Every structure is written in structure tokens, then in C-alpha cells.
Amino acid sequence: MAGQQDPVIWLRPEQAAVGRPAERSRAEITAAAVELADREGLEAVSMRRVAAALGTGAASLYRYVATRDDLLDLMTDSTAAEYHLPAPSGDWQSDLLGIADQARQIMRRHPWLPTLVITRPTLGPHGVDLLEHLLDVLAEHPAAPARKLEAFAVLNALTALYVQNEEAAADPGAQRQSAYLRHVATAGTHPRITALLAATPPEGKPHDRFPTVLARAMAGVLG
Known part of the structure; x- marks a missing residue:
């Protein structure tokens, strides 16, 4: 046909x-x-x-x-077979972060995976198990079923993008861009950029903002 x-x-x-x-x-x-x-x-x-x-x-x-x-x-x-899927704890936000943390580690082990997650998302037998787990975590959440499905898609895509961004930040080209941005801030011609960089710690290990970003995204989707 x-x-x-x-x-x-x-x-x-x-x-x-x-x-x-x-x-x-x-x-x-x-x-x-x-x-x-x-x-x-x-x-x-x-x-x-x-x-x-x-x-x-x-x-x-x-x-x-x-x-x-x-x-x-x-x-x-x-x-997706690499996930550990424990029984829900009753704290849906913590459980979703646990799923995302695992996704992040899996994507780091397989650097090619984020690209496929973003460009050709796939749902096979192991992915279905993961989706069922997420729906179990959100079973008592009042959001509509469609919103919960959107949360699954956003969690996967956001994690993939975050991992890609982490990899890009370690590239020498990104460091050159950072140096240029600091030059712009020092010149004082873009005061909002200057203020932004002034509020950013210049040295030391950067704070991991992934949990905060994910929590905001999930709250927005499920809100």
C-alpha cells in the first residue's frame, strides 16, 4: 500500500x-x-x-x-538497559532527578548517544521500561497524562543537550570564546554582560546547575 x-x-x-x-x-x-x-x-x-x-x-x-x-x-x-529502576520513593522530584542523573552518566559513557537522543528519539523495549518507570514515579502527580509524556521527552532531550554543552565547554575553542567574552566585559561597552560575569566565580570548580535546571524544567512541564 x-x-x-x-x-x-x-x-x-x-x-x-x-x-x-x-x-x-x-x-x-x-x-x-x-x-x-x-x-x-x-x-x-x-x-x-x-x-x-x-x-x-x-x-x-x-x-x-x-x-x-x-x-x-x-x-x-x-x-536504556543500563538504568537501575528502583521503586518510587514518593518524592517525584527526587526520583526524576535520579533518572536524569543516570541518563547523564549513561550519555557520558556513550558520547554518541546525546546526538541520537536529540535527532532521532527512539522507544524500544528498554525505553518502554524506562517510560513505565517514569509514569510510576508520577502516578500520584495531578498532571495530565500528556504532560507526563512531555516530561519524559523533555528530561531526555534536556539531559542530552546538557551533556553536549559540558563536552563543548571543555573544548579549546570554548575557552577562546570565554577569553573574548571576558575582553568584552572588561571593555565596559556591554554593561549587562559585565555585570553577569562579575557575578560569576572566576576560579574553582563550577557549581553543578544541572539539578536546578532540570527541576525548573520539570516544574514548568508538569505545572
Whole structure:
């Protein structure tokens, strides 16, 4: 039928119906792709490179994963298996921060993940478990169900953006930009920037504002 899309990979058979018996599993293929991305970046992930890591040919991978996009979806969802999902404590704000803290650590372990979370959010079996947990945390919150779903999306996207910003801040280019901003502040031609930087501690470990930013965002979405 024209315009009909293929179902998500988790609704398709593990292996093509024709061909030799299965030699690999999607889990093995996904793990190899994640390891490759962790080591060399997302750009290194191709069917050919993943197949080489598994000691097989790229053509054989297409029996399990139809496209690279499918592979990216499998990779993203696999990282959601790294969450620890304890029973809700009754303090929804604390529990949401706990989810976000875990997301932050997972994204730091997999530097390629924030880009996929932002550009092609995916909800597979492990992601569904995470969503169910968040809804359990918010079960007694009076917000409408749609707002709770929005909170899930915002939590993931905000965490991804925050991790990307942390990585960018460590880049030498960002330090050059900071030096220029200090020059502008010293010149006195932009008084609001001067006042802003004057109120910012110049040295020492910066205060982690992630919990505050997240709490404000969640309060706004669920308000």
C-alpha cells in the first residue's frame, strides 16, 4: 500500500524468513555497534564495519538488521538497559532527578548517544521500561497524562543537550570564546554582560546547575 511504512524493528522477526539458520543475534550486532561507536564515534558505525568486527560480511547483517537506521535505533534502546529502576520513593522530584542523573552518566559513557537522543528519539523495549518507570514515579502527580509524556521527552532531550554543552565547554575553542567574552566585559561597552560575569566565580570548580535546571524544567512541564 502506498505510503505504508515498515514497522519498527522490534515488531519484525529477529531474522529474515529465508536464508541460512541464524548465526548471530540482534543483541550481538548491537553490542558490536555500540563498542565501535564508543571507541571511534558514531560516524564509524556502518554495516561493513560492524560486520568486520563480528568477523562476517556486511551482506549477512542485512538478514538481521535491514538498515543502518535500524541499527541506530537498536543502539539507542540498548543503552536504556543500563538504568537501575528502583521503586518510587514518593518524592517525584527526587526520583526524576535520579533518572536524569543516570541518563547523564549513561550519555557520558556513550558520547554518541546525546546526538541520537536529540535527532532521532527512539522507544524500544528498554525505553518502554524506562517510560513505565517514569509514569510510576508520577502516578500520584495531578498532571495530565500528556504532560507526563512531555516530561519524559523533555528530561531526555534536556539531559542530552546538557551533556553536549559540558563536552563543548571543555573544548579549546570554548575557552577562546570565554577569553573574548571576558575582553568584552572588561571593555565596559556591554554593561549587562559585565555585570553577569562579575557575578560569576572566576576560579574553582563550577557549581553543578544541572539539578536546578532540570527541576525548573520539570516544574514548568508538569505545572
